[in-house]
Amino acid sequence: MKVSPQNWLQRIQSAFTASAQLLAPRSAACLLCGKPQNEARSAANYNHAKLTAQLRHSLCGACLSAIPWLTRIACLKCGRGIPCEDCIRSPHRSFVYNRSAVYYNQAMRAMLALYKYRGNEQLAPLLGDMLLPTFEAMTAEISRRFGTQSGHQSKAKWRIADYWDAVTYVPVSEERSIDRGFNQAEQLAGHIARRYRLPLMHLLIRSRHSEKQSFKTRSERMRDTKSLFSVNSDAFRMLQTNALSSFGTAQSSREVIRILLIDDIFTTGSTANACSEQLNRHAELPLEIYILTWARS
């Protein structure tokens, strides 16, 4: 097999990061429940192969095993764990599908509140890490579906960047971002983008300030999100030119732009749908928009 120097550099770097991880400080207390972590009961014993070291070291065993992973998917469209009426009722969504990392239960609600409303940004990398297994599964599924280079499954990590053209996120309004100080979806998207060296693009803009989604009923949400978003045309143009230039190269033989759109929660899907609609409307090339959310309620 031909190994390019760049490939070697990447390997060396990842080996270095892995060994540096051994020296990284470990928090003495669980970031969620605050109880001191003693080694005996710590999460190291739990054989969650798919979890990152950081996640395993920052949470205690009890909190870690309380995470309701969404592994069995019943609705292929919206990624729900149970068969889903919404998707049968209105099948024409402008995105390909949604996948979520966890069920939105009481514990996850508390965790998100700690991060999003209390502003404990130490949790951001943990939530980001929780997305990784789901994201890798999504990419694997795409690669199976399009059957490109099926022989190199083990090298999937190096190839992930080939499947995606951009990572983007659901924006928040100016007021909210000043109030909260950060956009949780942007932080999650940034986490994924950094990890897999994907381009993080600010494709969307929230055009007006709306009430918090969590205070609204189902029908209100559906109605309100219609004209909430617009496309950041500069960034979008850049995306298209980048994509066009890469279409010709040997690495990819695809002719669609594949975008990963990230948000924290997927409830009715109206936000994700509104965002993808706007992107589709703006696009000159065919788009495939995949939604990755942290929780599915």
Place this chain on the structure above:
Amino acid sequence: MRAQVYVVEVRGCWKARITIYPEMDKHFWMNGGFGKAGSLNEVLADSAWLVNEPLPLGDACRAVELWEAELIRRRGKQTAIDTRQTDQGSMAGCYEAIELLLACAEEAKREGQNDGKAAGRRLWWRRRSGRQRQTAMGGAGLSGLVERWERSWDGGIVGVGRAEETRERGGAGRSGDERERGGDRGRAISDAELGEIAAGAKLAAVVMQGRALLRSEAHALLVDAGGPGAAARWSGVLQLAALLGRVRLSGSIAAGNGGRLDALGRRRRERSCLRCGSGEAYMHRTACAACGRLCAYCSACIGMGRSRECELLVVGQHDAQLGGKTGPGCLKQQVMQLSFEQRLNKWRLSPAQSAAASKALQFAEEQSAEPALSSTGKSAKVRDFLLWAVTGAGKTEMIFPLVESVLLRGGKALIATPRRDVVIELDPRIRKAFPAASVVTLYGGSEQRWESGDITLATTHQLLRFYHGFDLVVVDELDAFPYHGDKILQYAADKSCAPGAARLLLSATPPTGLQRAAKRGKLPHARVPVRYHRHPLPVPKLLHTSAVRQMLQQRRLPPRLLAAMQASLQREAQLFVFVQQIAQTEPMAALLRAALQHSAVAATSSQDGERADKVQRFRAREIRVLVTTTILERGVTIPKSDVYILDADGRLFDEASLVQMAGRAGRSAEDPFGRVYFCSRERSRSQLSAVRHIQTMNRIARKQGYLLPASKGGSPK
């Protein structure tokens, strides 16, 4: 959030200020009239310059700090510089002030970006070169950076000549439309609105007094107090209150000099949270959309709202006029003339209680008289008084006279306990003792969150939201979790005391540091060695048994323990059984149920949702035996109870804990001789010192004659 900085010349003296609402400052300094509220500023400014660029709040505060430090430094050298500058006149002063402010703003921003590394001498270079540049350009370079405020026409005198001169000499580059825009902004606030804002500011001044709140909390407080409705006006209201000197606005995390020198001999500035006092170790820097740079937040007090560098912290200031405030004058006189004994009579205390209470009262009153005498020095530090009272001594009753005294003097009292249950339990007792006073009960989720009253009952965490708020602070259960060993809560307790306030520390088992200080005479204290019913404390008996784990494995109680428990049940006592681990409570309860052949056995722990209910049923004698952990070591009073501490040699039970658990027995006057057993495999040091502790207290009580004589049913020994 972001804020702007400006310099203002008042009576020939330059000051630098931050503002979160520049129009308000402009109006305040240049006009002073606030609609119906009349004129709030008697000394209008001669001129003022606003730096146009909004800075992150933390940087703005830092810029003003640098400016002031530099001014003080220059004033030291003034004599040398002065002669050189006389020919340039006051305009030189003006440019110097602005230039300095701009340089300080730059420096503050740079520091903010470079993670707080002070520049040391380099800053000096920049400033000097800046001044040279200014003299060369005649100030024309300033035009885009700053805005000049002028007095509005209805404000009275306007120095026309000087304004002209300014334009000639300095503001040549300032375009006309820019000035007009400034004028428009000044006029944008109508008279009626100004009146409302002034009223809001006065309200804010009153309700904020003694508090330290984050922006969102301050808003909630103002809404609750009936402040103005529009959210846009908050900043105006708070800014005006700050201009009037009634609140202080700053970022809620600030950097101070400290820490070690680095390799280049520069001192790194260390941030700390102004609200909870936590240092650099708890600061997390993240990208912040509100101020546009990396900005630190405090992870230590995040449970009480996020405190960060660019988040506004509003600190209420004490009104100088209120210092001499008195309560109902004649009543106060009357009471103060009575002797301590007469005043204490009303509370019907036992001899030991009144002795301690009068000592504490004397301490509290002599101290509060002190700041009046030495009003010049602000050295009036919080002074502590330790009330070391055995379990069941009636501590709450002893603080009543002190609370009364502070209320009569027109002050505010705070009673802080570590636990929420205790706060809720204390509430009716306080209300009953002081029917005329307003009582506010604060804990997480309390409905009275934004009220203020004469007496405040709070969990120690709530103290983070106060600043110099109370003239008497009572810290109950000083040695209990979470107060003990928690620096944040101790900082909060220090901060909540008004200057010169008395702080009363209550404990049955003070930490060794305090015990030592008390013994050496460094800490004023009073000891109450006897319970209110004047019987000695039950002395624990040591019982040699196997470990709990072994009992559970063998499903068998040691015969001696079983016999003792049966004797207790026979004498109709309630049984407390303490174990070390939560996991052991349920199995132990099952074992006891079988061994004692008694069904009224229950277990509870901190993770039991029905704890309050079970304690209630235990009190009502529906449950006869309660297996529990240290969670019930304090604050629970069950008449006629016996205490069994299993695994008393375990590491979780230290001396204080053992004394507290032993203190559950014999608390009522009807049954003062409860039984206490320390059951363990080994005699540990903490068991022996706990026994010694109890015996010492009994001996002191006997020596001081507090115990009931044998003729009245006292103990014969």
